[in-house]
Every structure is written in C-alpha cells, then in structure tokens.
Amino acid sequence: METENYHMTPEQFRIEGKKVIDWIADYYENIENYPVLSQVKPGEIIEKLPLSPPQSGESLDQMMEDIDKIIMPGITHWQSPNFYAFFPSNASFPSILGDLVSSGLGVQGMIWATSPAATELETRVLDWLAGMMEMPEKFRSTSTGGGVIQDTASTSALTAVIAARERATNFESNKKGVQQKLVAYISTQTHSSLEKAIKMAGIGTENLRLIDVDDKFAMRPELLEWQIQQDKKAGLKPFFICGALGTTSSNAMDPLGKIGEIAKAENCWFHIDAAMSGTAMICPEFRHLMKGVESADSFTFNPHKWMFTNFDCDVFWIANRNELINTFSILPEYLKNKATESGAVFDYRDWHVQLGRRFRALKLWFVIRHYGVKGLQFHIRKHVQLAAEFANWISASSDFELFVQPPLNLVCFRLKAADELNLKLMNECNNTGKIYFTHTKLNNLIVLRFSIGQTNTEKEHLEMAWKLICQKAHEILN
C-alpha cells in the first residue's frame, strides 16, 4: 500500500490481482475437498470478525488469509459439482472474467449516454439470446419489444406485475394509487416471488388467486378460466396471469398455450417465469415446453441459474416496450441529454425498478462467445441426460420412488418411508459435507429434490451421490 495517498497503484494491482486469480483457480481445483454445505453454527463466523474496523490500512495478503481462515468455513459451495440444492447458480471462468472487466471499467449504464456500449451490447446480446431460443419476433429490440438484464426473476416479476397494473388501469394507478379491484392469477406451485410482487405492488394477497394443479403439478387451465369468470361476476378486474416454465418445487410445466389463450381473451397480462428452465430453450428438442410464449407479454429466465453466468444475471423480455417505459419512466432535469431527447436510444433505467445499473451484458457476452451455441447446448443436454439416469436409478430401487418424471434436470423423489425419515436422510447426507440437496412439499408429502445443473457435475459425481444416499437410506431403514 502506497502510504502517500492510500490508493493501490496499478502496479500493485497487477501483483495482487494475479494472486487473486491464482487463488480462484486453486479454489476450483480443490473445491471438492470442502464440505458442500457449510457446517458452521449461527454466530460462528461473526465471532471471529473484529468488532471494529481498522484505523490504518491492511494488506491484501492479510485479507486473503482471513478469507481462508474465517470466511471459507462459512461458505456453502454453490460451485461444487456436488451441489444439488435449490436451483443451481452455476458460474464459469469466462463469466468471471467478463464480470471482472465490468468491475474494472466501473461504468454505470443508467442511460445510454453514460456508456453507449453498455446499452447497445446488452440490446444485441439479448437479441442473440432471443434468437438462440427462437423467441417470437415481438420480443426483439428490432420489433416492438426487447430484452433487459435485471438482477433476479423476483425483480422481473415485480416489474411485470407493475407494468400489468398500469396497462389495466390506463396508467392511472401510478397517479391515483391502486383503486380498482384488480385480481392476479398464479398456480399453487408458482414461485413465492410472485406473491411478494403482488404485495409490493399494492395489489394484496387477497386479490391473488392460487389455481389448483393437475397430477403433474401444472396449472389447470379450466380452473383458471372458471375463477376468472367468478371474479368478473363479483365485479373484480382480472389483470395478470403468471405461467411457470418449470416450477421451483417440481419443475412442473404449466400449459402455456392454453393459459395464453385465456390471457388474450380476458385481456390479462401474461408473464412467463422460466427462471431455471428457460436455459433449456436453446435446445430445439425442449422448445415444445415453451409453446404459448407467442401470447406472452413478458418472459423471464436466469442465465445465472443454469447458463454458466455468475450471479446476478436475469433476462427479462417484453413484447411491447412502450408499456414498460410508460410505467417506469422518469426524467428529472439532471438526467436530460440530447440522446434521450432524440428518441433514438434505449435508456434502460426506464425498463426496471432501479436507476443505476452495472455493465452485466459483458459476462453474458463472454459466456455465449466462449461456449458458442453448440457448447451451451452440449452442457444442457448433458445435465438433462444425467437427470434421466438418476431418475432411472431411483425407479429401479426398492427403497425409493420417483415422485414425478423429470421434464428436464430436476429429480423429485422420496424414500418409501415417513416424512421425518426423508428429512433425516437428507440431513444426514448433507451433514457428511459430501453432497448438498434440499426438499420441498408436494401433495402434502416431503419430497427430496435433486437439481442437476452445476457447471462441473459429471456422472461420477452423481454416482457418488447415489451411493451415499443409498447407504444412508439403508442405515435409516434398518
């Protein structure tokens, strides 16, 4: 550390930065030696951190030493090939490097003028991605819509709900507040972020209908239709429907085609939440799951889940960008500029909740270019294939039952035993530190979830996991 002005110099950065690069490479080479699920107790990490910050500066070596000693025991290793919990949040080296360039440039792309390349690269890369997935033309920037990077699918859900609210009220709610009796529709299996969005947007959960699902946990469109008619008879105004391209609990696929028809007929906003499974749409053979997207008003998925792009990177496409912009636009004097006034540019601050924005398109661009479309397809297919094999092992076992046929890369299964024993099995496996998976509840039963999408998960990892699960199950059952 230079003592004169406290800054780290570029020369020091070259040295320290390369150490950090090596540290990360070492981490990935040794990642399987760490317990996947952190084994610390609440308060164990914070107790090791000083109560006060240092008055004088410390060296990077000291910080990296503390990372090893204090932080690492409290890390749950999302990048371990033995991580099967929740949905993945997989990363890749090209993505890490794209993100590093973004940190280095340090641009804040709130409007076009504050870094035209940040806006225009984002526009083009999201058009690329729409093309890779064969999204309808309307979602391209060259048509009426376009894509924008958001932080999470939760924020995209909020964005969609608010834009829907404004369209349904002729943009009056922004002025007068929520006054009309608006009603939204999701299934009992839809992600909790939709309920949260309905709360935040001032709609209220009493105006959120949870439509029941079929035996595959997919929304029953005839019940949706029935509920909408009931609500209309009661003088309420249906305004928003969310369909899931892969629910969180079981990866159920809502019948988007039928839901889309109902949404069109009832003049409801149709949002598709494809947070994890959207990535699979880059493979033609899975695109039938997306049928109905042509009726959608908005569509979101997370490259930061299954597309090797490190968190955070959610993609949100809109069919009619004017509806979004009219909802979120602000233009204080201190942000006025010629490019904005010309109307020839996108100012992405009008496409979402935040004003400021990081240059996240870089990492997505790096990922797509490093892997190429073929490389990405290769890995998605491999994960789906691994999930199918894992499902076969379960089906062939007398101790376990496959709970649903996995449509893609999430396997839901149960030990043929009481709920407590299923949870015991899960906890005992996770406590070994060798693997990490989580549970859900379906049909009021505890169900174990195995989410296969980590960047480096190979068949050998899955075989080890299955062996461990069988061994623990054997101990528990006997």
Next chain:
Amino acid sequence: METENYHMTPEQFRIEGKKVIDWIADYYENIENYPVLSQVKPGEIIEKLPLSPPQSGESLDQMMEDIDKIIMPGITHWQSPNFYAFFPSNASFPSILGDLVSSGLGVQGMIWATSPAATELETRVLDWLAGMMEMPEKFRSTSTGGGVIQDTASTSALTAVIAARERATNFESNKKGVQQKLVAYISTQTHSSLEKAIKMAGIGTENLRLIDVDDKFAMRPELLEWQIQQDKKAGLKPFFICGALGTTSSNAMDPLGKIGEIAKAENCWFHIDAAMSGTAMICPEFRHLMKGVESADSFTFNPHKWMFTNFDCDVFWIANRNELINTFSILPEYLKNKATESGAVFDYRDWHVQLGRRFRALKLWFVIRHYGVKGLQFHIRKHVQLAAEFANWISASSDFELFVQPPLNLVCFRLKAADELNLKLMNECNNTGKIYFTHTKLNNLIVLRFSIGQTNTEKEHLEMAWKLICQKAHEILN
C-alpha cells in the same frame, strides 16, 4: 478452449485471468487518453456487433480484442479523474479484487444457510460502517435494527416506502391492497427515485406532496407541517417522509432534525436518502449534517458513489428490523431449514425486494480494510477541499457565479449568461473529451454541476478543467 467439454480449465483461467488483470491495470494507466464522455452516435456500437451469436466457441483473446475495438469507443469513463458528471460512481482496486473473489466463489446468499459467511460478514461490516459514521445504536444488528446491502438507493427507497405503507396499515395492505388514503412527503428537490417508489408501491403520485424549499434548496419544515395538517383535515393519512442528506441537483441538506420531530409527532416513517453524501459522515466534522438521524426509521447511502466501492453497493439501515421482515418475509417449503426455524440467524432475502443475492460484503470489507478509516477520511476530506477551491475560483471569476455554497463536494455554478449559453458551454467542454460534467435546473435556471469525487481526481485535474471551462466561456461570450 478445451474441445472435449467446452469449459475453460483452471489452468487456462490462470493464464487468461492474468491477462485481464493486466488489461485493467493498463486501462487505468491510460485512462486519461480516452475521451471521458463517449463520442459515438446512437447505433454506432451495435452496428459493429454480429447479428447472430457464434455457433462454436471463440477465444478470450478475440473477445478482449473486440473490447478494445468495439466496446471501448462506446464507454463513458466513470473512473477517469476528469469525470465530474452526475454523482461519482468511484471504484478502487481493492474493491475490484473483493468483487472478483465474490465472482469466483459464486455463492448466492439468499438465506443464512446458503452461505453463513456471506450473511455474517455483511452484518458485521455494516455494523462497522454504522460505527464509523456514529449512527445511532438502534441501527446496529446488536440492537433492534441492522444494515443490509441493496443494489441502489432507488431500491432502498422502494423498500422503505413499502415497509412504511405496511406499518401504517397494520400490515393490511399486503393482504388487501392499498385501500387507505396514504400520503407521502418529499421536497421539490428530492431524487426522482422517490416518486418512482411511490408509483411502484401503489400509492400514486397524486398522494405525493412536493414540499417547497428555502433559498438553499432545503425542505421548509413549516410547510411540511402545514401540508400534513391540511391532509389530515381532508381525511388523508400521512405515512412517509423522506429527508435528503444532500439532494441530487445541488446537494442541499434538508433540516433532518426538524423533519424528524414532525415525523415522530405525526407517526410517519422517516427515511433519509444520503445516497452520495452519506460517505462524508465517516468524518466527524461533517456529522452535524446528519443531526436528526436519531429520529429516522431508515437511512440509505451508496458506498458505490463516493466510497471507492465499485457498483453496485448501496447500504440500507433499518431502526426496527421486524417491521422490514414482517413486510417482506416469505417462507415457501423449499426454502425452509433448521437455521431459519431456530430464529438465530438473519435471512437477508426478507430484508428486500429480491430473493437471490450476491456476496457484495466482500468488496466493502476489502475497501474498509485496505484504506482503513483514516485513509477513507483522507480522501473524503481531499475531495471536499478540492470542491472548496473550485468554488473559490468561480467566485473570483467575473464570468461565473457560484450558485450555492457547496456543503461538501458538489459545486453548482453558472456562466453569467442565458441558459442556452450555459448548455452550449457544457456541451462544448464535454465534446472535447477532456472532461465530463452535467447540468440541472434550479429556480428555473440551467445550472452547471461539478461533482468532485472520482477516486483519482487531483488538483491538477481540476486546474485543467477550470482552464478549459474558462477558455470555452471566453469563446462563447465573445
């Protein structure tokens, strides 16, 4: 690129990563050779990007070459010492490295269990920061409150408005939607994100009162008091007041003490937006500006503006965390875990809009430890001192007038000429590429803003800027 499985190996990452580190160091060594404000025309960047993504992978060298050739001309250089636009978004090498470690670990810290260290480091570092600023005890995690990292002050504003809405309605709005006639108060100078938050939360801009300001552009508390009484007489329910510790246009300081008293008396939520100026509170001599914070319910500022922490890193403190958690909490089965059920941990997903979260505490930790409290104070004081010098030059010039006395590091001034000539001066200076600054409107006049807070801005940069401004002014006036 390994052809077998398309992944970049750790060994390749060591090589490529070090190249990127060198590229960033080179960038900072040469940053003053780039035009600060990108000089490209709308569409110029996107036209150079291929219409379709590559089918097969490309090398990192190709990508870095495209960054140099295609992206760099479209970058507005926020990290240039000659950047004086908007508010700064300053970065530093330690921050970039902390962020790199975060990208490398790739943890998603939505709940404590998904990486206990991510939660506990964040809790401790935000307690550190509260201590560095002498924030009231209630904002510490060890008391009733605590801090959480958000992406931007816009999101923090939304978070505060929604929590305030719920407290004011006994948490009924989350269920029934916004029904009561709630009214919020800001000044005519408050940042546009507050208006946006009022829209998003379903309150409506007709229920937002813009209180007039005094000759220093600070909210007039007697008018706030009067307006609240009028609204109560009209049967409305005042619920939220935002005070600015430094407005965006002119860095005006609202009288937080008086506003806080009114908020207490009227049972309104009191949010303080200190987006840029909050950083100055780490210096005791500026803390008088914060008087009144003891009455606040929430307080936000951006280390990503003036505290050498690369975007995004906004800090949001809450006095009573239960009000926040009761507003935002969700607990679907698939996120249930023992630690959450024990009540012994913070699950930060309940402290904000999003579910998923990046490990951003690392970069803030690195910054505070690298500089130490003294190093940070040194730079804040230097920027404030530079602003005072710049203001003196303006005052001493016959062509210019200082529009307001700068309380900290933002200088507002005008060429003694028509608005159009002020804009012409600004545009001509910016078009040279040597400096970049922006304007605002105050008392219906165009006012030029000089925001001094970039990491590497030294007196020599300011002297060059002033010389250029004087020269262009001379040309315009004659």
